[in-house]
Amino acid sequence: MPDRPYRAGSSNVATLAPSSDPDSHTMVLNMGPQHPSTHGVLRLVLEIDGENVVRMLPDIGFLHTGIEKTCEAKFYQQVVPLTDRIDYLCPMINNHCYVLAVEKLLGLEIPARATWVRVMLSELQRISSHLVWLGTSALDMGAMTVFLYCFREREDLLRLYEMVSGQRMMTSYFRIGGLALDLPIGFLDRVRKFASTFEEKVDEYEDLLTNNPIWRQRTRGVAHLSAEDGIALGASGATLRASGVDWDLRRDMPYGGYENFKFEVPVLQDGDVYARYLCRVQEMRQSIRIVKQTLEGMPQGPIKANAPKVILPEREKMKTQMEALIYHFKIVTEGFSVPAGEVYQAIESPRGEMGYYVVSDGTAKPYRVHMRSPSYANLQLLNTMCEGRLIADVVAAIGSIDIVLGEIDR
């Protein structure tokens, strides 16, 4: 063994030196940042002994774009498109969290229709995010068919987002105080059509995987996480619920109108990859249940709060009323000021507790925006899950915690 320290790659950010013990058989292996199963640009430095992982160090930051710093230079409304880009699998859920935080700072009352539309779209986003997760994590483990099925349904959902916001992915549809536009004509019918057939589609995915012996062998008892470890390491979302912790922010600390809907929170005890899989599949069924409830009771009425200093006036009013024109000019050129204070708003994103900590100093730009991203905390679980296990299970473990690197690096 040479005495000079081993340098993994060009960066020494996360360097594991192999053991200096001459009898040691370990070697250091770089996994990523360009590895198909890391779901983005995650680099893992693994110390392996044969097929077993001895130690593991995640190295992140490849996608760091300084979104938190950028937020401080934008008006409050201009931050919304940035929140899309944090977690590109569920942009509207991120929008939702941020606008709820700013609305809490402002003390705005949101009309019922806007609240219901937000809940409906958030749940559709949860489904499309879980579809990407299911498709890609199954693909990582060699089950290719599921991927094609999942992306078929995801495509339907992306078309729905496009219909409502004009964009398939970076939707920026939620506004502080309501929504950008009312729902287009025929939108609810299309959602209804999707909701009526989606449960059968979930059955199809389950037919392919749930009782599939290869899938079960590949996932059961793999990457185990106990409830105590999960809580100590800050895990949240389905990852924690699959370890037996009955905690869902939608039910336990309701926000944005979730108290109006009935749904169950799936909790599993096994804490392995299979339990996380079952938990997310059941969550998709519950989400479609919420979507159906929003379709049944969708209230009529305005989609924006009554706050002329914050919300852009309607086009019609702008052309006929002097005051509306002045407000429009002022909001566009100098933003709107938000009373000084600070708010931590947490919501249940598909990956866990998504939190926005927004500090206002009373001006038109946020003083500080911090995103507590669930993937960032969940990434720390990897060591617990993988150390001492087989290297092939690392891929299963990464897939099962459902990370989005955009959200980790921000």
Place this chain on the structure above:
Amino acid sequence: MSSTPAITDLEQLKSRPAVSSLMAWDSAAVKAAKLDRDELTVYIDSPFIRDACFFLRDQQSFNFMSDLTCVDLHPQNPRFEVVYHLLSHAKKERVRLKVQLAGDDPVLESIVQVWPGANFFEREIFDLFGVRFLGHPNLKRIMMPDDWKGFPLRKDYPVEGYR
């Protein structure tokens, strides 16, 4: 658009178990408290932070650390506020702890022993604000390259960076 004014009177906030129990535990630890928009903030004196976290975790069922971040109040003094968001699964309640730090050498005790999940969060604060955490097992930059100069989220760091 009016919100009720924040309550900052410590005596009045003793009705909150998190405040009263912390005061009973060590009255020197609690510097101030604030209830604003239904969110409770307790200002903790910096030497007490780790023990206060231990106390809240073990005695007050704040079992989960949601978030850990920092705010730069430059040019005010004390310059940094390290902000802890704790959550109690049993009580369905949150509490925010704040530690104020001077700007010249911001340093405080790490809470990795209390919640190992604080590891990445403290590294991020170290990386982007330059606050050091004593007792952290691996206090290195996490987002920025290792040889980066400066701390990007400080207020005296330009948004476009140094060119």
